[in-house]
Amino acid sequence: MDLKPNYYKNKVAINVLAGSIKNAEEIYQAAEGHVVVGLLTKNYASDDLAINDMKEYQSVVNNAISVGLGAGDPNQSAMVSRVSKVLQPQHINQVFTGVGNCRALLGEDDTVINGLVSPSGKVGFVNIATGPLSSQKTATKVPVETAIALLKDMGGTSFKFFPMNGLDCVEEYKAVATACAENDFDLEPTGGINLDNFEQILQIALSAGVKRVIPHIYSSIIDKNTGLTNIKDVQELYSVIKRIVK
Template structure:
């Protein structure tokens, strides 16, 4: 099963939710394979049922799977790690404190693991207290470059900045993009991204020089009646990506 995603074949790929195996296939085709299909552990009652379902997704999209928490829920951290150990997906979503556990259980360094950090309202600082217990305490604000170094120490691959609320934290995001570029670290902007602001958010990361960018575009492109991600919208996002990288 392919562990290294198309993410590494270009500077940008997409992370979108797959509502079904067929939906995952449609998404994968719409983005010409430059996508990881998010499946949320929060939607399953236990590890076994999640693993059984994820194996179907894996077969359908050449393992372009992103094992998700579910709105950054820290209580899903352990389940994400344990499911990923078995599945060996291309991408894993983790809270900051769960990155080391995920990397150790995976037993390899190819799968991308992001570490969730949150806005603080202060340019140059992020909140790393995003774990099951730490998220209940006071925010722990650390310099962005320190957070990157800590993630690297734990085997992390990428900075997941969430919740961005679109461009509400633009100045903070710009600083993070420059820091990721300077430290050769991937960046995953997440939260409130839609067809209207996607290009502006992508531009900031590209102009900063970030070499690997994985925007998460979730609820804004989901059909409210079916609960499935709209392949046509994925295609529109991918057209923007191709235009920017041309």
């Protein structure tokens, strides 16, 4: 079972949610494998229910699943780690403080684990207080380079920069992208990304020299009536990737 997403070979993969197993399979085909399919632990009442369901998704997308929290909910951190230990997925979303435990439970170094950091309001700094307890306290602003080093110490491989609200914090995002490029760290811009701003957000990261990027595009491409991700939108996103990724 492949533990490394396709973006390790091709710089970019997208992270989108699947509303059903068939939807996941269609997403994977539309993006020609350059995708990790988001599955949220918050949607399951127990570890066993999540594991059993997510195994079915794994089987149709060559393990290209992304075990997620659910809107960055820090209270899902422990469940994400427990479920991921069993599933050994290609991609995991974690709060900053949950990365070390998650990597230890996995027992391997190939799976991508992001650490959630938030915009701080100050260019060159990020908020790392995103855990179950720390998120209830005053924001902890640290230099981007320090946050990268801390995540590397814990076995993390990328930043999940969330919530971006599209391009609202673009100067902070540019500084994060530059630091990721200079420190050989991956970047996952998240929050408010849509078909209109996707190319600009992706291009900022690539132009800065980030080696691997996983933009998360969620609600903006989900059909509100069916709860399924629109396959035509996935195809459009992938067409942008093919056009600009060299």
